Amino acid sequence: MALWGIPRLEERNERLQDQGPSRSLAEALCVGNSLLLPWDRFSAWLHCICVVGFDLELGQAVEVLYPPHSKLTDKEKTNICYLSFPDSNAGCLGDTQFCFRFRQSSGRKVSLHCLMDQFDKDLPVYLKKDPAYYYGYVYFRQVRDKTLKRGYFQKSLVMISKLPYIKFFQTVLKKIAPEYFEKSDPCLEAACSDIDRWPAPCPGTMLNLPIMGVVIKVRIPTCHDKPGTTTQLIETTPQTDAHISISLPTIHEVDLFRCFSPVFLHIQMLWELVLLGEPLVVMAPTPSESSETVLALVSCISPLKYCSDFRPYFTIHDTEFKEYTTRTQAPPPVILGVTNPFFAKTLQHWPHIIRIGDIKLAGEVPKQVKVKKLKNLKTLDSKPGVYSSYKPFLNRDEEIIKQLHKGVQQKRPSEAQNAILRRHFLELTQSFIIPLERYVASLMPLQKSISPWKSPPQLKSFSQDEFMKTLEKTGPQLTSRLKGDWIGLYRQFLKSSNFDGWFRTRWKEMTQKLEALHLEALCDEDLLVWIQKHTEVEAVDLVLKLKNKLMWAIAEHLPVKPDTVARLQMHIDSIISALPEDLQGILLKTDTA
Amino acid sequence: MSVLPPVRRDRIVGELPQCFKKEASLHSRTSFHPKVVSACQEQRTGTVGRFKISKIIVVGDLSVGKTCLINRFCKNTFDKNYKATIGVDFEMERFEVLGVPFSLQLWDTAGQERFKCIASTYYRGAQAIIITFDLSNVVSLEHTRQWLQDALKENDPSSVLLFLVGAKKDLSSPSQYVLIEKDALKVAKEMKAEYWAISSLTGENVKEFFFRVASLTFESSVLAELEKRSARNIGEVVRINSNDSNLYMTTKKRKSKCCK
Numbered sequence: 001m002a003l004w005g006i007p008r009l010e011e012r013n014e015r016l017q018d019q020g021p022s023r024s025l026a027e028a029l030c031v032g033n034s035l036l037l038p039w040d041r042f043s044a045w046l047h048c049i050c051v052v053g054f055d056l057e058l059g060q061a062v063e064v065l066y067p068p069h070s071k072l073t074d075k076e077k078t079n080i081c082y083l084s085f086p087d088s089n090a091g092c093l094g095d096t097q098f099c100f101r102f103r104q105s106s107g108r109k110v111s112l113h114c115l116m117d118q119f120d121k122d123l124p125v126y127l128k129k130d131p132a133y134y135y136g137y138v139y140f141r142q143v144r145d146k147t148l149k150r151g152y153f154q155k156s157l158v159m160i161s162k163l164p165y166i167k168f169f170q171t172v173l174k175k176i177a178p179e180y181f182e183k184s185d186p187c188l189e190a191a192c193s194d195i196d197r198w199p200a201p202c203p204g205t206m207l208n209l210p211i212m213g214v215v216i217k218v219r220i221p222t223c224h225d226k227p228g229t230t231t232q233l234i235e236t237t238p239q240t241d242a243h244i245s246i247s248l249p250t251i252h253e254v255d256l257f258r259c260f261s262p263v264f265l266h267i268q269m270l271w272e273l274v275l276l277g278e279p280l281v282v283m284a285p286t287p288s289e290s291s292e293t294v295l296a297l298v299s300c301i302s303p304l305k306y307c308s309d310f311r312p313y314f315t316i317h318d319t320e321f322k323e324y325t326t327r328t329q330a331p332p333p334v335i336l337g338v339t340n341p342f343f344a345k346t347l348q349h350w351p352h353i354i355r356i357g358d359i360k361l362a363g364e365v366p367k368q369v370k371v372k373k374l375k376n377l378k379t380l381d382s383k384p385g386v387y388s389s390y391k392p393f394l395n396r397d398e399e400i401i402k403q404l405h406k407g408v409q410q411k412r413p414s415e416a417q418n419a420i421l422r423r424h425f426l427e428l429t430q431s432f433i434i435p436l437e438r439y440v441a442s443l444m445p446l447q448k449s450i451s452p453w454k455s456p457p458q459l460k461s462f463s464q465d466e467f468m469k470t471l472e473k474t475g476p477q478l479t480s481r482l483k484g485d486w487i488g489l490y491r492q493f494l495k496s497s498n499f500d501g502w503f504r505t506r507w508k509e510m511t512q513k514l515e516a517l518h519l520e521a522l523c524d525e526d527l528l529v530w531i532q533k534h535t536e537v538e539a540v541d542l543v544l545k546l547k548n549k550l551m552w553a554i555a556e557h558l559p560v561k562p563d564t565v566a567r568l569q570m571h572i573d574s575i576i577s578a579l580p581e582d583l584q585g586i587l588l589k590t591d592t593a
Numbered sequence: 594m595s596v597l598p599p600v601r602r603d604r605i606v607g608e609l610p611q612c613f614k615k616e617a618s619l620h621s622r623t624s625f626h627p628k629v630v631s632a633c634q635e636q637r638t639g640t641v642g643r644f645k646i647s648k649i650i651v652v653g654d655l656s657v658g659k660t661c662l663i664n665r666f667c668k669n670t671f672d673k674n675y676k677a678t679i680g681v682d683f684e685m686e687r688f689e690v691l692g693v694p695f696s697l698q699l700w701d702t703a704g705q706e707r708f709k710c711i712a713s714t715y716y717r718g719a720q721a722i723i724i725t726f727d728l729s730n731v732v733s734l735e736h737t738r739q740w741l742q743d744a745l746k747e748n749d750p751s752s753v754l755l756f757l758v759g760a761k762k763d764l765s766s767p768s769q770y771v772l773i774e775k776d777a778l779k780v781a782k783e784m785k786a787e788y789w790a791i792s793s794l795t796g797e798n799v800k801e802f803f804f805r806v807a808s809l810t811f812e813s814s815v816l817a818e819l820e821k822r823s824a825r826n827i828g829e830v831v832r833i834n835s836n837d838s839n840l841y842m843t844t845k846k847r848k849s850k851c852c853k
Contacts, residue, residue, distance in 0.1 A: 190715075
């Protein structure tokens with residue numbers, strides 16, 4: 001371990017600066033630069049790996065932490081400890097995998113992750129990192145062991161990461177954890193050393209990731225992929241030798257059909273509840289079922305990003321337990337996955353509750369149709385189903401239900417069922433969002449209103465009435481066969497945090513586009529002619545303004561034409577060289593400041 | 594779609610590279626098996642034609658030069674400072690053999706004792722094992738038998754290709770070398786391994802060796818694939834006369850037989 005000392009971050013930062021501001025750590029990671037310190041590559045994927053065990057006196061405790069220098073606050077450690085173990089007595093005998101999400105303690109020092117946000121800009125919005133949260137991926141083993149005082153071996157191997165790549169980390173854990181439980185520390189050390197050799201998590205490239213003797217092949221989607229095509233992008237090699245390589249068709253997608261099969265008839269309603277950001281709780285027998293179902297819910301509105309908080313697995317010990325369960329306020333607009341029976345009582349005032357029994361592998365579809373009344377949920381073992389008084393805005397799509405039913409009868413493979421359901425949700429979400437996209441695009445000022453000598457024009461503001469008017473002719477009826485109160489659905493959606501998040505992203509993109517167009521217009525001007533007609537003070541002012549714009553364009557990755565930045569720099573240089581020499585000196589100096 | 598960059602020009606194999614010592618070689622044919630040549634020409638190499646990968650593991654005592662050997666070939670570098678491998682190092686090297694893309698996964702395992710317990714995890718599924726020793730250290734040659742035995746526990750001895758490699762040739766004087774080579778050839782014959790002597794410092798024989806490894810693993814995987822295919826054809830003939838469940842049983846039986 002001595003070889004892997006604490007990274008000397010400061011020293012490295014100095015070296016990065018020496019190489020000029022254009023060299024970022026992300027680039028260094030991509031090209032395998034000598035600037036990389038041990039653990040840099042590891043940190044691009046994971047914050048740390050912990051082993052959580054059960055101590056007879058202390059309860060759950062973090063037994064091992066890799067890399068040894070990784071920082072977790074006490075609060076974070078406590079959360080990880082509770083979230084890494086099942087919190088109910090349901091039979092989690094054997095090996096279980098699940099995932100949780102927890103809030104990062106505030107006031108933490110800027111970590112390496114922030115230096116790598118460059119990867120984030122090419123990611124689809126629903127895969128972007130959330131700076132405030134970590135994911136925990138758990139492999140829990142509980143087996144009888146008479147040699148132990150408690151009679152049971154209970155341990156979790158947990159990977160903590162900012163990346164929401166659930167399928168991928170589950171696969172990695174499945175390779176590492178069973179080996180670790182048998183062979184202990186050297187195994188974890190070797191696995192970490194494998195990970196520290198991985199290429200950076202660059203979206204859009206095929207990544208070969210060696211771990212424990214196999215190579216996992218995976219591709220992280222980009223925001224430029226056509227939605228719904230991600231799974232077809234990876235070439236599925238017919239090679240079946242899992243000792244050599246594993247090709248993952250998806251890095252993050254859970255099996256929607258399997259997760260929704262217990263509440264299959266209500267998928268339309270669930271989609272609306274998630275879209276509108278309604279408070280939703282999933283009560284499941286085990287953490288793996290609760291976490292998969294919550295993640296399935298969150299992803300059913302993809303490519304829209306679910307913007308509120310969601311907890312695939314939430315326990316009564318969670319730091320946010322009080323905040324989320326208080327009865328003095330209305331339930332928060334979050335999705336919680338729980339297993340502890342205690343929640344049936346604590347959360348019985350919540351408006352929408354999904355209760356699932358064991359998820360059957362074969363994807364059996366239950367027969368009951370009716371949504372249950374909430375008052376029925378007083379007892380601990382209420383039957384599986386959806387408990388809510390919510391009336392969906394849209395009618396149920398009988399065709400998709402028929403199609404999937406048929407699939408169950410014909411024993412269609414689960415992957416095919418999943419693909420059908422995913423496509424259904426995708427089409428539904430797109431039908432819903434296209435009118436909004438179209439309207440928001442119309443808020444952009446006309447190209448001709450952009451003048452290089454004025455500041456960029458303002459975007460028109462969003463008007464609900466104007467938008468509603470567009471629905472009459474160019475509403476979702478153009479692309480969806482579903483009937484119902486679409487207007488009502490939009491009205492409700494515009495109040496939700498999902499709309500807020502979506503609109504902010506669009507607004508930012510459009511503002512940047514405006515800035516970019518403005519910058520290009522400036523570049524097309526003959527600025528030397530302009531300064532001849534103006535005073536020296538105005539020329540200096542122009543230089544300073546241009547420099548600011550240039551810096552901003554680089555820092556924000558403005559969507560400008562490829563040569564714009566270089567042309568702008570040339571403009572600046574030529575204006576400066578046309579000025580008196582003493583001024584030139586001063587203006588050139590401000591370059592480095 | 595992720596399109597791989599073209600294979601480096603100096604990783605293209607058109608003819609079978611020759612062995613190092615005739616008396617300790619995997620086979621003495623001077624060219625690729627005619628079946629393999631014609632399969633490649635006809636492009637009916639099956640999975641071999643599409644991104645076929647073989648897994649190679651490198652084993653041997655602590656500091657005999659396993660990592661240096663790989664680094665000389667994959668990166669053309671040589672680092673005089675010793676840095677112990679933690680767990681395992683990994684390199685992927687892409688070739689083109691007889692016009693067909695072919696990749697080698699090179700798993701460079703740690704020689705340290707404390708990593709021995711996890712080694713089996715990394716050994717699984719190897720198509721070739723490179724057992725390395727230090728030409729200036731007789732003890733490391735003696736240990737190769739044990740390394741082989743451990744590595745074979747996880748693999749099928751009848752199908753895996755073995756290479757016995759003496760490293761650090763530059764460190765032994767000609768007279769010393771003659772002595773150890775005699776022993777090494779004996780060990781190689783006993784193991785049915787192909788013997789090579791290399792120097793990662795000077796680069797002597799390194800490229801030749803890896804080209805030989807790539808070519809022989811490629812040849813044996815194409816042959817295995819062709820054999821599987823003809824077996825499958827027989828299976829299809831059987832199906833005409835028997836029902837599906839019977840077929841399942843017979844193929845399963847056949848599989849377990851050949852794995853033993």
